[in-house]
Amino acid sequence: MNDDTPPLNLRAFLTFRLARLQAQINSQAQHILRTHSDVGQTEWRVLLLVADTGQCTMATVVRDGQIDKAQVSRAVKALVRKAYIASEIDPDDHRQSLLSLTPEGQAVYDRVVPLMRARQRHMTDALTADEIATMFSVIDRLENASQRRDF
Numbered sequence: 001m002n003d004d005t006p007p008l009n010l011r012a013f014l015t016f017r018l019a020r021l022q023a024q025i026n027s028q029a030q031h032i033l034r035t036h037s038d039v040g041q042t043e044w045r046v047l048l049l050v051a052d053t054g055q056c057t058m059a060t061v062v063r064d065g066q067i068d069k070a071q072v073s074r075a076v077k078a079l080v081r082k083a084y085i086a087s088e089i090d091p092d093d094h095r096q097s098l099l100s101l102t103p104e105g106q107a108v109y110d111r112v113v114p115l116m117r118a119r120q121r122h123m124t125d126a127l128t129a130d131e132i133a134t135m136f137s138v139i140d141r142l143e144n145a146s147q148r149r150d151f
Contacts, residue, residue, distance in 0.1 A: 046075040047105060055098050
């Protein structure tokens, strides 16, 4: 690098801004979860995905949540230990387990979801419906662009 090369302006890098926003959003979610439950963020995401499907496998959670397999495994073990989800052998495929919410898990879900919905409203209240639609369209395009690996 020669002396004429201008320094990088991190604030102008999309990836830096997105990473910073993600860190702030995660911190906010962690605060809510710590204050109102005993589940961590990955556990919460697993709980949500299981609640959304009614019953699913860990592979479904990994795929739909785009969460690392090892993280899902640890979260499932913690949620089973806390009795928030049940894990039963899939009768159609004995290599897999079916995950479902327990009454205790449903209670955590019912307690925290209204707070997360209020948080979502707080974030979207600053935007118009058109801005929200545009933002989701941009996110979709960025997700597609992130699939490229050859530069």
